[in-house]
Amino acid sequence: MTQEQRQPLPNAARTVFFVSDGTGITAETFGHSVLTQFDLRFRQVRLPFIDTVDKAHDAARKINEAFVTDGQRPIIFSTLVKTDLSKVIRQCKGLHMDLIQTFVAPLEQELGVKSTHTIGRSHNIVDSEEYKNRIEAINFSLAHDDGQSHKNLASADVILVGVSRSGKTPTSLYLAMQYGIKAANYPLIPDDFERGKLPTSLYAYKNKIFGLSITPERLAEIRNERRAGSKYASIENCRYEVNEAENMMKREGIRWLSSTTKSIEEISTTILQEIKPNHRGQY
Amino acid sequence: MTQEQRQPLPNAARTVFFVSDGTGITAETFGHSVLTQFDLRFRQVRLPFIDTVDKAHDAARKINEAFVTDGQRPIIFSTLVKTDLSKVIRQCKGLHMDLIQTFVAPLEQELGVKSTHTIGRSHNIVDSEEYKNRIEAINFSLAHDDGQSHKNLASADVILVGVSRSGKTPTSLYLAMQYGIKAANYPLIPDDFERGKLPTSLYAYKNKIFGLSITPERLAEIRNERRAGSKYASIENCRYEVNEAENMMKREGIRWLSSTTKSIEEISTTILQEIKPNHRGQY
Numbered sequence: 001m002t003q004e005q006r007q008p009l010p011n012a013a014r015t016v017f018f019v020s021d022g023t024g025i026t027a028e029t030f031g032h033s034v035l036t037q038f039d040l041r042f043r044q045v046r047l048p049f050i051d052t053v054d055k056a057h058d059a060a061r062k063i064n065e066a067f068v069t070d071g072q073r074p075i076i077f078s079t080l081v082k083t084d085l086s087k088v089i090r091q092c093k094g095l096h097m098d099l100i101q102t103f104v105a106p107l108e109q110e111l112g113v114k115s116t117h118t119i120g121r122s123h124n125i126v127d128s129e130e131y132k133n134r135i136e137a138i139n140f141s142l143a144h145d146d147g148q149s150h151k152n153l154a155s156a157d158v159i160l161v162g163v164s165r166s167g168k169t170p171t172s173l174y175l176a177m178q179y180g181i182k183a184a185n186y187p188l189i190p191d192d193f194e195r196g197k198l199p200t201s202l203y204a205y206k207n208k209i210f211g212l213s214i215t216p217e218r219l220a221e222i223r224n225e226r227r228a229g230s231k232y233a234s235i236e237n238c239r240y241e242v243n244e245a246e247n248m249m250k251r252e253g254i255r256w257l258s259s260t261t262k263s264i265e266e267i268s269t270t271i272l273q274e275i276k277p278n279h280r281g282q283y
Numbered sequence: 284m285t286q287e288q289r290q291p292l293p294n295a296a297r298t299v300f301f302v303s304d305g306t307g308i309t310a311e312t313f314g315h316s317v318l319t320q321f322d323l324r325f326r327q328v329r330l331p332f333i334d335t336v337d338k339a340h341d342a343a344r345k346i347n348e349a350f351v352t353d354g355q356r357p358i359i360f361s362t363l364v365k366t367d368l369s370k371v372i373r374q375c376k377g378l379h380m381d382l383i384q385t386f387v388a389p390l391e392q393e394l395g396v397k398s399t400h401t402i403g404r405s406h407n408i409v410d411s412e413e414y415k416n417r418i419e420a421i422n423f424s425l426a427h428d429d430g431q432s433h434k435n436l437a438s439a440d441v442i443l444v445g446v447s448r449s450g451k452t453p454t455s456l457y458l459a460m461q462y463g464i465k466a467a468n469y470p471l472i473p474d475d476f477e478r479g480k481l482p483t484s485l486y487a488y489k490n491k492i493f494g495l496s497i498t499p500e501r502l503a504e505i506r507n508e509r510r511a512g513s514k515y516a517s518i519e520n521c522r523y524e525v526n527e528a529e530n531m532m533k534r535e536g537i538r539w540l541s542s543t544t545k546s547i548e549e550i551s552t553t554i555l556q557e558i559k560p561n562h563r564g565q566y
Contacts, residue, residue, distance in 0.1 A: 014394070023552040025461070026316045033309045033362060034386050037398035048552045073393065079316060095393045097386050103317050110356065110378045111297070115320035125546040135547075138453045145425075170421045173456055178308070263408040264418075269306040269331045 015066040016042045019059055019078040019089055024048035030099060031077035042075075050080065056088035063092040081117050133180035141176040144184035145169055150201045153184060157277035159205055160185040161198070161249075162212035163241045164232075165222045167259040167267065171212065174264040181277055193244035198252060210271050211249040211256025216242045218260045298349040299325045302342055302361040302372055307331035313382060314360035325358075333363065339371035346375040364400050416463035424459040427467035428452055433484045436467055440560035442488055443468040444481070444532070445495035446524045447515075448505045450542035450550065454495065457547040464560055476527035481535060493554050494532040494539025499525045501543045 016035065018027040024046045035042055045066075047059045066074045074094040080086040081100055090096055104115050125131050137157075143149055144156065146169065153159065158175060160168040164187050172183035186199055202209060214222075216238040223233035231237055249256045255274050259267055299318065301310040307329045318325055328349075330342045349357045357377040363369040364383055373379055387398050408414050420440075426432055427439065429452065436442065441458060443451040447470050455466035469482055485492060497505075499521040506516035514520055532539045538557050542550055 023548045025548055025552070026312055029309055030313045030382065034383065034390065037364070037383075037387060037400060038390065038394060038396060039399050040394065040396065046552075046555075048556070075390070075393065081320065095389065097389075099313065100317065100320075102385060103380050104320060106378065106380075107317065107321065107358070110358070111321060111323065113321060113323065116322050117320060125549075126544050131546060135453055138456065142428075142452070169425065170418055170460075173421065174460060177453075177457060177460060261409050263414060265306045265308055265408075269308070269329075272329075273331070 013041045013043045013070075014072055015070055015074040016044050017059075017063055017066070017074055017076045017078075017094070018044070018046045018048075019050055019076060019080060020046075020048050021051045021080050021082065021085065022048065024079070027077045027079045027099060031097070034077075034097075050085060050089075051082075053084060053088065056080075056085045060088050060092050063089070063094055067093040130180060134177060137176035137180045137182045138173065140182040141172045141184070144182075145172065147186045147199070149184075153201065153205055155182060156184040156205065156208060157181045158183045158271060158275050159202060159209045160212060160271075161188055161202070161209055161254070162256075162259075163188050163214070163219065163238075163245050165219060165226075166212040166214045167264065168212055170264045171259075171267050171271070174268050175271065178268065179272065181272075188241075188245045188248065190241070193241070193248070196248070198248065206252070206254070208275065208277075209254050210275055211245070211254045212259045212267065213242060213246050213249070213256055214258060215260045296324045296326045296353075297355055298353055298357040299327050300342075300346055300349070300357055300359045300361075300377070301327070301329045301331075302333055302359060302363060303329075303331050304334045304363050304365065304368065305331065307362070310360045310362045310382060314380070317360075317380075333368060333372075334365075336367060336371060339363075339368045343371050343375050346372070346377055350376040413463060417460060420459035420463045420465045421456065423465040424455045424467070427465075428455065430469040430482070432467075436484065436488055438465060439467040439488065439491060440464045441466045441554060441558050442485060442492045443495060443554075444471055444485070444492055444528075444537070445539075445542075446471050446497070446502065446521075446528050448502060448509075449495040449497045450547065451495055453547045454542075454550050454554070457551050458554065461551065462555065464555075471524075471528045471531065473524070476524070476531070479531070481531065489535070489537070491558065491560075492537050493558055494528070494537045495542045495550065496525060496529050496532070496539055497541060498543045 016031060018024045018031055020027050028046060050056055050059050063074055063076060076089065076092065076094045077097045077099060078086065078089055079099050080089060086098060086101065108115055158181055160172055160183060162168050168185035172185045175181040175183040186202060192199060216235060219238040219242060220233055220235045227233050257267065257270055299314060301307045301314055303310050311329060333339055333342050346357055346359060359372065359377045360380045360382060361369065361372055362382050363372060369381060369384065391398055441464055443455055443466060445451050451468035455468045458464040458466040469485060475482060499518060502521040502525060503516055503518045510516050540550065540553055
């Protein structure tokens with residue numbers, strides 16, 4: 001290898017490792033947020049379930065190989081709790097972003113207690129109330145998708161309304177999966193617009209209703225992907241439905257937002273702030 | 284206020300703030316991982332969409348109020364990118380965990396470039412390919428839930444199989460939502476066990492199939508929540524179905540795991556490692 005070849009290539013993508021004793025989702029979610037701030041491409045490798053010294057040595061070997069192959073130091077986001085494991089990784093050639101150690105030490109000092117060293121896999125998630133609530137909420141949201149069932153609306157935390165394809169289904173599922181929120185959703189359809197009223201079964205639960213709207217142009221685009229050239233997808237019909245739905249929501253005093261430029265994460269966060277479901281009282 | 288009253292009460296819950304210019308989901312996910320390591324209860328408050336100086340001052344007021352009410356310093360996990368906003372928050376009385384600043388500075392040095400200061404809301408997520416893939420995958424997974432459709436199985440990234448209520452549906456939705464993986468799922472039912480074969484339509488896609496199993500005891504418990512006292516939920520029937528399904532998966536050479544003590548996050552991470560769907564080549 002000549003001296004020249006050892007120079008890092010300016011266009012070569014850095015390798016980023018997410019190392020965790022659990023799923024690595026925390027390391028990855030967080031790492032993505034930080035990397036988003038750099039206008040560069042990264043080769044990303046997740047190394048989950050690193051929960052023994054042997055597996056840590058395997059991970060270390062992969063990281064060191066990337067250093068040799070890339071000719072540049074890899075970046076390592078790690079959430080290893082056990083010190084014998086994190087020690088193995090810290091010996092690798094790379095830029096270490098140790099998420100746990102960086103923040104746990106100052107917290108131990110502030111709180112005056114030692115950390116229990118449980119994270120990820122070692123934590124028995126499946127038996128927790130929070131996990132059971134999430135699974136129950138997913139089942140609820142699926143059973144109450146698209147106005148399928150009027151049953152148990154009393155136990156819904158949130159009822160989303162809006163025209164077909166305004167983003168109700170993915171938002172309901174996200175609310176359930178991320179927060180354990182039971183989110184029913186109900187389409188507003190031309191029958192409702194002719195009657196000029198919400199579906200009757202919803203009136204008892206008006207305080208839980210949240211509306212989604214969307215621009216007619218974006219709606220037509222989405223509907224055309226499914227049913228190209230149909231009346232349903234036409235811009236005229238989309239304009240009519242969106243206009244009627246927005247007027248109805250204003251008339252009924254329903255809080256709503258436009259989903260056009262918002263992700264399901266952003267929509268869900270706004271809904272939580274507005275509706276404040278009971279069992280998420282802390283928000 | 285006497286000197287005594289100023290002492291922190293040992294049993295009082297600390298207040299934890301998650302402050303973000305976006306949804307706050309990164310700050311919260313990460314903060315939870317760290318707080319899980321302390322065997323203490325925390326009062327948690329999310330302050331999302333803090334994207335103006337005025338909103339930052341509002342947030343600062345809430346944090347300082349918590350300090351007065353609790354008589355203890357609140358803990359602040361923040362992901363504010365703009366320095367004028369983070370400066371306002373840093374002046375609050377609290378323990379500051381500044382996730383961005385802590386890791387961005389060393390990364391800027393390592394990468395030899397300045398960060399672009401985009402995160403959360405300012406980043407136009409909705410128009411990205413990755414976001415569109417996630418929404419498309421959610422729609423696909425819903426349309427292919429519980430063997431509903433044989434259409435387009437060729438475009439599935441993963442096909443989950445297993446007895447009814449073994450965890451296929453929430454896992455499919457999680458794979459779609461978190462990773463943009465198109466995950467179909469197919470129940471293994473007594474008809475399949477009698478024939479001793481997988482559903483015929485699946486044979487063409489054996490390399491994409493992943494199985495979920497579960498202990499008969501846990502399965503009976505879950506099924507009894509839905510249909511108490513039925514033959515379907517009886518322990519004898521659950522033992523029969525699980526035994527047949529596991530034998531079939533072994534015979535057909537299908538990779539599988541037991542979902543009994545695993546969260547949907549853990550199951551999904553394992554599936555990604557085993558199946559390595561094409562468009563997630565980096566994993």
